Amino acid sequence: MILGVTVGKFYPFHKGHDYLIREAKKKVDHLIVLACYKTNQAVAGTVRADWIRFLHPDAEVIEVLDDLPESPEPWAQRTLEVLSGRKPDIAFTSEDYGEPWAKLMGAQHCGVDRERLKFPISGTQLRSHLTEHWQMLTPPAKAYFAKRVCVLGVESSGTTTLARSLAQHYQTAWVPEYGRCYWEGRQYSPDPEIWDSYEFVEIAKKQAAIEDDIATRANKVVICDTDSLATCIWHKRYLGSEHPTLQQIADSRRCDLYILTQPDFGFVQDGTRESEHLRMIMHQWFVEVLQQKGKRYITVGGTHELRMSEALRAIDSLLVFEPLKELE
Template sequence: MTLGITVGKFYPFHLGHDLLIRTAKAQVDRLVVLVGYAPTQAIPGSVRAQWIRQLHPDVEVILVLEDIPEAPEPWAMRSLEALQGRSPDVAFTSERYGEPWAAAMGATHRYLDLHRTQFPISGTQLRADLATHWMMLTPPAKAYFTKRICVVGVESSGTTTLAQALAQHYQTAWVPEYGRYYWEGRRYLPHAEQWTAEEFVAIAQGQAAWEDALALQANRVLICDTDPLATYVWHRRYRGTDCPEVEQLADQRHYDRYILTAPDFPFVQDGTREGEAIRLEMHQWFIEILTAKQKPFITVQGDPPTRLQAAIQRIDALLSFPAIALY
């Protein structure tokens, strides 16, 4: 069995890194990826290691503390320590330090895309200007950096219309309302108006899963048409109580901005909505809960173009990604 090894900061994890790992693991029976980290780095090493595991579950990822000189010999010793008695047969890099590093471990060295012809990018370039080089990020890194915008509101207040318009404007992904499709599937059951708390937990989990899946494809910003916090509000509406399990799920999620749509135009019945009697009261629930939980939110009003422009103005202010310091 041939053992391969490669090393890097993966800070952040870009398509050049992904090419290196994909090419290397195809040439050996087992590949180990060492992820160098320091406690002072802005992106934890554990996060970067998880990015790699997400795309390459068939490789072994080991975190290695960067408290030694950046020279081939010390890193060869640290690498052998991380391997715990195993000896690598082949070391893969796209860096000039690769040959002396491999030699110090007693391994053969293979360069992979040394001149960056397939993906002309580096971690340094990405850290300096993430927005310009966005498409060079791997999907897990995109999901990490993506700004998440959540559009919430009561029935017939324009949430989906606004979410779709924002996704089209930013040429990005948007997350549909999981609960709506869940309701469509159960609407013809006897006593369909009776809901269990477990169903709301399942809806909140499904909404979060859809969001995390689509975040992998987002273009700098992800537009979410509702979230588990809205599910918490709807539990109050249908069950008459708050649900701690759904609230816990909601508290685990992060959004850079909430956009609350005001019910300031006539109710429109689409065949699934309950009616407008509860709209104003539920709108106040949203305001109270967002405020109590100190969520950053704005309320948009007026016709669709006015709402869209107000939302774009706030989102644009979030999209100036600052440079990422190495340490």
């Protein structure tokens, strides 16, 4: 079996790194990726290692503490220690240290795109100017860094229309409402008016999973048409109480901005809506939960153009990515 090894910080994991790993896998039976980290880096080593595992589940990813001098000798020794007796046949890098590092381990060196012709990018460039080089990030890194914006509100208040329009404006991904799909799927079943808490828990979980999947396509921001916080409100509407598991799911999620749509126009029946009589009460519930949890939010109303203008102003202020620095 031909064993390969490569090493890097993957801080952040970009397309050049991904290309290196893909090329390496073509030449070996098994590839080990050493993901180096320092404890004071802004993105944890485990997170960066998981980015690699997401795209390369067939590679073995090992997290390694970066506490050695930047010299081939100690890193060759550390690599052999981490591999626990497995001697690599080929070491893959795109760096000058690759040749001596490989030689010290008794391995052949294979350089991959040292001149950065395939993907002209480096981790240093991305850490300094994330916005400028966004498209060089790999999908899981995009999902991690992308700002999350959630449009939420009561029935017939324009949430989906606004979410779609915002996604189109930013040329980015948007997350449809899973709960609506679930409701449409169950509406002809026996007693469709009777709900159980487990249904809302599953809706919240799936909504979160879909959001995380689609976020890999984000162009700096991902627009969500509802989220698990809204699912908590709908549980209260149908079952008359809060639910601890739903609250836990909602509290575990990240959202950088909520946009609450006002029900300030006539109710439009689309064949599935059934809460017209509760519109204003539920709208107040949304306001209360956003305030109680200290969420950053704005309320938009009026014409679609006015809603868009207010939403764009708030989102644009979010799309400022600070350089990635080591923490104190």
